[in-house]
Amino acid sequence: MPRLKEPSDKLLDLIYDAATEQDLWRSVLTGIADLTGSQSGVLFGQSIGDQALYFAHNGRCDEAYNHLYRERHMQNPWATAMESQPVGRVVFSDEVADLSSIRPTLFFDELLATQDVAHDAMIALAARDGFRAAFNICRSERQGPFGEDERRLLERLVPHLCRSIRFGFRLDGYRALQHAAFDVLDRLSAGIILLDRRARIVYVNATARSLASNGGALRLHNATAATCSPPHSQRLARLISAALQGAPMGSMSVPRPGDGHLLTILVSSVRGQDIDRFAEISMRDAAVMLFIVDPANRAGIPVSWLMDAYGLTQAEAKVALAVSSGLGVPETASRLGLSPNTIKTHLRSVFYKSGTSRQTDLARLIASIGLLKANGPGSSTDG
DSSP, X not given: OOOOOOOOHHHHHHHHHTTTOGGGHHHHHHHHHHHTTOSEEEEEEEETTTTEEEEEEEXXXXXXXXXXXXXXXXXXXXXXXXXXXXTTOEEEXXXXXXXXXXXXSHIIIIIIGGGTOOEEEEEEEEXXXXXXXXXXXXXXXTTOOOOHHHHHHHHHHHHHHHHHHHHHHHHHHHHHHHHHHHHHHHHBSSEEEEEOTTSOEEEEOHHHHHHTSSSOSEEEETTEEEXXXXXXXXXXXXXXXXXXXXXXXXXXXXXXXXXXXXXEEEEEEOXXXXXXXXXXTTOTTOOEEEEEEOTTTTTTSOHHHHHHHHOOOHHHHHHHHHHHTTOOHHHHHHHHTOOHHHHHHHHHHHHHHHTOOSHHHHHHHHHHHTTBOOOSSOOOSOO
């Protein structure tokens, strides 16, 4: 009896490398096909119930057939049989459906025969809530059915394949969280700048970038953060230096060029739990955070946000936004085209529903809501 081939260390390394570089699955598939005397392979993730093919990595299989498989042949005798198989079991296509029973089908004519596939070795590598990741090695009719030697060889590979798939899914989840974290920071209407222990910039969100463009209040140059005026830049540098030494949060204001409107800059050291949080989104070196706030940033808050959050009517929400920006009752009445008494009535209702009692309290509340950007329609306070 010939000695069974052993998977090489190179192939095993490749299987685990594919968890982080998915394009390597093609080489894994062709490597296993060659090791088992087969012609090709495919790794795919699908939900037959939802008729969804989420990914497919081909080793010598024609990419054009992925679309045909998804559109016409996800329901096929081999896939149906594999739905009930446990993860990790090696199943040969001839065990679940004889080739003679497959030949009369469109599945054979349109998908298998055109790729010269007659026999499959199939393994479910992961399964959850209708989703299955499956691994197929394909043989032609000339190469013949799979035998017990190939089964034992594939069984030795199964634990490595399953671990790599699970690890890859976990990494995909981490990447998704990382992108989501960046998205949240970029949706803040407050500017966020993270500095490392050398006071060098490691991250700038979209709002901070806009404040540094077109002659804005900030200056971001050579990986350092400064302001539009030297005295304010010196003050900012001292606050950053203090934060690097562990001082509590410091604050300063800087005038915006042109209108002199004051922006507030809060400077804080990054605490231990924050270091872990930033490390998860590839900002492990973050040591200082600058938080740049425009206290007058209310105009972009959608009326619908206040309506949903506090059960305000549209008229009440418009009044709340107007008075929170510093307008008095007469000015608000003039802007909204209402009588002062109507404004007072709406304002009493706003105070009651929002749990505030003064205009300053309401302004603070709406300023905190305004830390998120409003994208899309409905952000105007007018109309």
